[in-house]
Amino acid sequence: MDLSGNSPASGDHQTSKKTVASSATAKSTGKSTASSATVVKPNGKAAVSSANPMEPNAATALSSMPGDQVMFFREVSLGPREAELMFRMIHFWEARNPNTKTLIGQEMLLIDREGTVIQGFVPASRVGRYELTAGSVYKLINFFGSRSKDQYRVADHSATVSFSWNYSLSVLENPPVQIPEDRFRFHTYEEFKSNCDSKGDLYDYVGHMKLVNGQTMTDHIVLDEDDIAEKRHVCVHVQTHDGPVMKLYLWDKAAADFCQKFKSYGNTPSVLLVTTVNPKHLGGTLALTSMSSSRVFMDADVQPTKDYLEWLNSNSDIANRIAAEVVTKPESVTLEELFSYIKQDSSKVAWFECMATIDDVVQGSAWYYISCGGCNSKAVKGHTSLICNNKKCVKTEVTGVPQYLTRISVYDKTEQAVFVILGDAGKELTGKHAAELVASYFEANDGVGADHCMPVPQALLDTVGQTRKFIVKVSDHNLTGKTQTITVTKILPPEAPLPSTVGVGSGSSGSSGDTAGDKARKAAEILEADEAKRPKSG
Structure with a gap:
C-alpha cells in the first residue's frame, strides 16, 4: 500500500529523534471561548453557523464547545470514539496502491493545540466528501482510532484518526485556542544510516545544498525544468552542518515544488528542508528519496530553515570544508575514451575528468558573451535595453555581465579535442573574471565602440602549454552529433589531488582492463540504478 508519509510530525518522541516545533507553536489559553464554525458540506460549499446554542446542529455543537473540552491527540486510543477533536490540517495527500495505482484513501497530517501530531485517514469511498485546505483548523466528531502502520509512518503516535462513516467535520474560522502551524522531526546522518532500507518511519531532513543536478551552488544557477520534468526527478547533494554529503532525490511533485521554490528566491537559496524522506542504499551509498507525502521548504520558509540559514551564514568555513568537486568525482578518461563513449548508441549525458594540455586558444571570434545578470543566459539587444534569451527568466530589467x-x-x-570554457570555469583557468578583463580593455582603449570585437586577452594566451585537469560534460548535442566541442564545467588547480568520493554522474573506478565504453557506461548508469530501486509510491 502506498501509505507514504508526509510532513514531519510527532507528539511524544524518543530522545534519538530531534523534534523541532515551529515558531508558531502556542500554548492553550485555557479559556472557554466560543467561536464561529463553518460546516463544510459534501458539495464543497461552506455555510457559516450562527453559533446559537439553541440550534441542534453539528456546527452549533462544535462552535459552542469550549476549547478545553476537546480531546487531545495524546488521549486518542484504538477503537471507535464519539469524541471531538480540534486540529490544524498540516498536509494531506493521496494514498494509492503502488502497483495498480488504485486510490486507497486520503492520508493527512494533523496537529493539535499541544503540538502533538497524528496521522489521519479518509477511506477512498469518502474522499472528496469535504473540501480540505492545508493550514485550516477543523473540528471532527466521530472517528475510529486505528493502529498506525509501521511502514512509512510520518508521526510518532501509535494511532491513526480514521474518519468514521458518520463523522462530521467543520472548519473553525476563529478557533478558541491557538494551534501550532507545523512540527518537524529530524534525523541525523547516522540515524538515517542505521534506519536505511528498514521500511520504517519516515523522517525529515534539513541541511544545505552542495549541488543541484551536478551544478555547483553559484549565484546564477539555472534549473533545466524541461529535463527535470522529463526525468521526473531532481538530484540534490546535501549536507547537515559538517556531516557527510549524501544524495537526496526529489520525485514528481516534490521535484516540481523544488523548482518552483528555487526560482521564487531572488538569489540562489542555500538551505533545504524536505519532510518524510526514505533512506535507501542506492549505488552502494546512503541516499534519501522523497515520497508522495513529502513537502519542500527553503531558506526563509519555516523556522527550522531560518535557524539553519543563520547557522550557515555564521559558519561558512565549516560548511565549505567539503568542496563540490570532491562530492562529484567523475570517471577519469582519456580524450580517446571520451570520444569512444560519445559514439556509442547507448550513451547518455555524463560528466568525466580529463587531464589535457592546452595547445592554443581559438581566435577570430568573440571569447566572451554578454549574459543576463539574473540567470546567466545570453542577453541580446532589444529596442531600448537588453533582453534575456531565457523565456523562464523572471528579470524584467536585464543587466549585462560579460x-x-x-x-x-x-x-x-591519445587524441586532440576542442573544449569550450564557460562562466566560472574561465576564472578557474585564468584567475580573473571575464568582466574584469573586458572592463580593463575598454578602459585602456577609450575610442573603440561597444560593438568592437575585443581580442583574446593575454591572461588566456598565457595558459597555452599548461596541463590541467578538466571536468567536462558530454551533452545531448554531443550525443546527437550536433557538435564535437566538449563543454568544460570546472577546471581544477594545477597539481590538485584526485577527488575521492563518488558522486553525480559517476561510478566506481573500473579495473585497468575496462574498455572506454565500460568505464564510461558505469558513470552514466548510476542514475538508472537509482530509478530502478526507487519505491513506486514516491
Whole structure:
C-alpha cells in the first residue's frame, strides 16, 4: 500500500529523534471561548453557523464547545470514539496502491493545540466528501482510532484518526485556542544510516545544498525544468552542518515544488528542508528519496530553515570544508575514451575528468558573451535595453555581465579535442573574471565602440602549454552529433589531488582492463540504478 508519509510530525518522541516545533507553536489559553464554525458540506460549499446554542446542529455543537473540552491527540486510543477533536490540517495527500495505482484513501497530517501530531485517514469511498485546505483548523466528531502502520509512518503516535462513516467535520474560522502551524522531526546522518532500507518511519531532513543536478551552488544557477520534468526527478547533494554529503532525490511533485521554490528566491537559496524522506542504499551509498507525502521548504520558509540559514551564514568555513568537486568525482578518461563513449548508441549525458594540455586558444571570434545578470543566459539587444534569451527568466530589467565563452584546443597522449570554457570555469583557468578583463580593455582603449570585437586577452594566451585537469560534460548535442566541442564545467588547480568520493554522474573506478565504453557506461548508469530501486509510491 502506498501509505507514504508526509510532513514531519510527532507528539511524544524518543530522545534519538530531534523534534523541532515551529515558531508558531502556542500554548492553550485555557479559556472557554466560543467561536464561529463553518460546516463544510459534501458539495464543497461552506455555510457559516450562527453559533446559537439553541440550534441542534453539528456546527452549533462544535462552535459552542469550549476549547478545553476537546480531546487531545495524546488521549486518542484504538477503537471507535464519539469524541471531538480540534486540529490544524498540516498536509494531506493521496494514498494509492503502488502497483495498480488504485486510490486507497486520503492520508493527512494533523496537529493539535499541544503540538502533538497524528496521522489521519479518509477511506477512498469518502474522499472528496469535504473540501480540505492545508493550514485550516477543523473540528471532527466521530472517528475510529486505528493502529498506525509501521511502514512509512510520518508521526510518532501509535494511532491513526480514521474518519468514521458518520463523522462530521467543520472548519473553525476563529478557533478558541491557538494551534501550532507545523512540527518537524529530524534525523541525523547516522540515524538515517542505521534506519536505511528498514521500511520504517519516515523522517525529515534539513541541511544545505552542495549541488543541484551536478551544478555547483553559484549565484546564477539555472534549473533545466524541461529535463527535470522529463526525468521526473531532481538530484540534490546535501549536507547537515559538517556531516557527510549524501544524495537526496526529489520525485514528481516534490521535484516540481523544488523548482518552483528555487526560482521564487531572488538569489540562489542555500538551505533545504524536505519532510518524510526514505533512506535507501542506492549505488552502494546512503541516499534519501522523497515520497508522495513529502513537502519542500527553503531558506526563509519555516523556522527550522531560518535557524539553519543563520547557522550557515555564521559558519561558512565549516560548511565549505567539503568542496563540490570532491562530492562529484567523475570517471577519469582519456580524450580517446571520451570520444569512444560519445559514439556509442547507448550513451547518455555524463560528466568525466580529463587531464589535457592546452595547445592554443581559438581566435577570430568573440571569447566572451554578454549574459543576463539574473540567470546567466545570453542577453541580446532589444529596442531600448537588453533582453534575456531565457523565456523562464523572471528579470524584467536585464543587466549585462560579460562571461567566458572561450574555445581552446587541447591534447593528451591519445587524441586532440576542442573544449569550450564557460562562466566560472574561465576564472578557474585564468584567475580573473571575464568582466574584469573586458572592463580593463575598454578602459585602456577609450575610442573603440561597444560593438568592437575585443581580442583574446593575454591572461588566456598565457595558459597555452599548461596541463590541467578538466571536468567536462558530454551533452545531448554531443550525443546527437550536433557538435564535437566538449563543454568544460570546472577546471581544477594545477597539481590538485584526485577527488575521492563518488558522486553525480559517476561510478566506481573500473579495473585497468575496462574498455572506454565500460568505464564510461558505469558513470552514466548510476542514475538508472537509482530509478530502478526507487519505491513506486514516491
